[in-house]
Amino acid sequence: MNKTVINETTNNKNMSNKTNNDAEFCANYTPNDYDQMLFSLDPVIFTIKEGVLNVLLVQRQSDPCKNQWALPGGRVDKLKSDDLIQALQQKLMSKTGLDHCYFEQVLTDGGLKMDGRGWSVSTVYMALVRYSDVVLEENQTGEPVQWHPVDQLTALEPLAFWHQTFIDAALARLRDKITYTDLPINMVDKVFTVRQLRMAYESILGVEITRQAFSKRANQLTKNGVIIETGNMSDDVGRPAMLYKAVKHEKPHVFSYSMTKVN
Amino acid sequence: MNKTVINETTNNKNMSNKTNNDAEFCANYTPNDYDQMLFSLDPVIFTIKEGVLNVLLVQRQSDPCKNQWALPGGRVDKLKSDDLIQALQQKLMSKTGLDHCYFEQVLTDGGLKMDGRGWSVSTVYMALVRYSDVVLEENQTGEPVQWHPVDQLTALEPLAFWHQTFIDAALARLRDKITYTDLPINMVDKVFTVRQLRMAYESILGVEITRQAFSKRANQLTKNGVIIETGNMSDDVGRPAMLYKAVKHEKPHVFSYSMTKVN
DNA sequence: TCAATAGTGTCTTTCAGACACTATAAA
DNA sequence: TTTATAGTGTCTGAAAGACACTATTGA
Numbered sequence: 001m002n003k004t005v006i007n008e009t010t011n012n013k014n015m016s017n018k019t020n021n022d023a024e025f026c027a028n029y030t031p032n033d034y035d036q037m038l039f040s041l042d043p044v045i046f047t048i049k050e051g052v053l054n055v056l057l058v059q060r061q062s063d064p065c066k067n068q069w070a071l072p073g074g075r076v077d078k079l080k081s082d083d084l085i086q087a088l089q090q091k092l093m094s095k096t097g098l099d100h101c102y103f104e105q106v107l108t109d110g111g112l113k114m115d116g117r118g119w120s121v122s123t124v125y126m127a128l129v130r131y132s133d134v135v136l137e138e139n140q141t142g143e144p145v146q147w148h149p150v151d152q153l154t155a156l157e158p159l160a161f162w163h164q165t166f167i168d169a170a171l172a173r174l175r176d177k178i179t180y181t182d183l184p185i186n187m188v189d190k191v192f193t194v195r196q197l198r199m200a201y202e203s204i205l206g207v208e209i210t211r212q213a214f215s216k217r218a219n220q221l222t223k224n225g226v227i228i229e230t231g232n233m234s235d236d237v238g239r240p241a242m243l244y245k246a247v248k249h250e251k252p253h254v255f256s257y258s259m260t261k262v263n
Numbered sequence: 264m265n266k267t268v269i270n271e272t273t274n275n276k277n278m279s280n281k282t283n284n285d286a287e288f289c290a291n292y293t294p295n296d297y298d299q300m301l302f303s304l305d306p307v308i309f310t311i312k313e314g315v316l317n318v319l320l321v322q323r324q325s326d327p328c329k330n331q332w333a334l335p336g337g338r339v340d341k342l343k344s345d346d347l348i349q350a351l352q353q354k355l356m357s358k359t360g361l362d363h364c365y366f367e368q369v370l371t372d373g374g375l376k377m378d379g380r381g382w383s384v385s386t387v388y389m390a391l392v393r394y395s396d397v398v399l400e401e402n403q404t405g406e407p408v409q410w411h412p413v414d415q416l417t418a419l420e421p422l423a424f425w426h427q428t429f430i431d432a433a434l435a436r437l438r439d440k441i442t443y444t445d446l447p448i449n450m451v452d453k454v455f456t457v458r459q460l461r462m463a464y465e466s467i468l469g470v471e472i473t474r475q476a477f478s479k480r481a482n483q484l485t486k487n488g489v490i491i492e493t494g495n496m497s498d499d500v501g502r503p504a505m506l507y508k509a510v511k512h513e514k515p516h517v518f519s520y521s522m523t524k525v526n
Numbered sequence: 527t528c529a530a531t532a533g534t535g536t537c538t539t540t541c542a543g544a545c546a547c548t549a550t551a552a553a
Numbered sequence: 554t555t556t557a558t559a560g561t562g563t564c565t566g567a568a569a570g571a572c573a574c575t576a577t578t579g580a
């Protein structure tokens with residue numbers, strides 16, 4: 001029987017002013033079966049591939065849900081990460097090779113319904129990546145990893161576990177949130193025209209956006225220092241357009257008004 | 264120095280006993296220790312008590328965090344509920360006696376940092392209740408259950424576990440969301456004046472709202488059938504005001520524009 | 527020249543916020 | 554009559570959406 005010893009002094013500073021009894025209690029604590037859960041992280045990784053919104057899926061090679069397509073997530077191994085964010089970043093890294101991308105938590109669901117193995121809890125994240133940045137990597141078990149257009153998932157149905165529901169939730173979040181944020185900036189090339197950015201919005205929403213109205217949004221982004229002109233111009237068909245690049249920003253830009261025609 | 268010992272015994276049955284049958288696999292599945300988590304639900308229950316935004320806390324009577332104030336949540340017992348929502352409603356019911364109130368998920372956090380007993384995951388909900396509807400009930404272990412003004416929690420610090428962070432997150436969500444929704448309707452008396460509704464917003468935000476501007480929002484709620492006139496008038500000081508009541512609605516009303524002076 | 531796209535300007539509508547004005551109660 | 558509050562109307566400013574107009578490239 002193997003034992004892993006975790007040094008408790010690495011825990012947070014709040015612990016320091018607790019009673020000795022408390023620390024003692026924790027040291028001797030052994031969880032019961034009934035309050036231990038199977039816990040998964042399920043990232044819904046979106047990209048825009050050839051103008052179409054895609055989501056990253058893996059085809060499971062083992063039970064349960066063998067051969068079904070699934071989100072590239074799964075159980076969190078307590079021994080491999082210190083917290084949720086770290087665990088998520090490990091999963092993102094292992095499938096996409098990216099050590100950094102935009103992500104946000106979407107929801108957590110749990111219960112008996114989601115996994116044949118019993119009561120389980122899943123936390124769903126949405127992640128946005130640039131298609132050209134990603135090099136798909138089969139994982140250790142050799143599971144196929146592939147992009148799939150979000151509107152063609154019915155051809156793969158049923159997806160593993162509760163994953164179709166998770167994708168629906170992440171997609172709803174994404175579609176809602178881009179009506180008042182600049183999130184698609186994380187999915188276009190690092191140097192882009194206003195047209196390319198608008199087409200990213202359109203790919204996600206599945207509707208056309210008035211060119212001139214969108215142009216004003218782009219102007220707001222420039223005025224707020226979210227994007228800046230590179231000075232170079234595109235050489236597509238038609239009049240050359242200014243090429244922009246995004247300025248690094250922690251949080252997405254939030255516009256003061258939503259687009260109303262897409263609600 | 265205290266040590267926490269985590270049992271890492273691997274279950275060989277999972278690894279070796281491969282079967283082609285999904286159901287059979289699940290039936291024979293036994294989780295490993297390393298992917299089982301301590302999982303908690305932590306509801307941040309808000310109310311407006313005498314014009315002040317309060318949050319419901321319990322004083323823990325047992326280790327860990329003995330004597331500290333904590334959110335009225337805790338471990339989810341797999342045997343007592345079929346899913347997260349059911350588990351949450353049980354917790355809400357047991358502390359407030361309410362079988363129905365508005366709630367929404369705020370976030371899930373997890374890791375070693377939150378609980379001395381080891382890797383744990385908590386899902387935080389925000390719940391809104393009418394002060395007059397709640398009858399506080401001490402739980403089985405006789406823990407004191409009390410309302411506390413949100414801006415006086417420093418007097419109780421430190422709160423148990425990661426709960427101060429959870430309250431901060433729920434409060435931020437609430438304050439942000441009421442700038443574009445009618446959520447405070449869930450916290451005023453069932454029959455209310457526009458003034459009382461406005462004061463609920465002010466209690467939550469901690470700032471004054473222009474009376475006339477807010478009046479227009481109330482008119483929008485009437486126009487959209489979210490609230491309706493009762494026909495009766497208030498008998499407070501000053502000119503009597505129309506009394507309204509809320510029409511039952513599943514989702515909160517979302518205004519097309521946010522209040523801008525509170526951002 | 528023509529097609530295609532970029533970029534700008536104008537008009538209307540909506541709503542927030544500021545403020546003035548009137549209305550209705552109690553003391 | 555005074556005070557307190559309710560309710561309405563007017564004005565300004567911001568931004569969306571519709572649409573027209575000009576600008577710049579390649580074919």
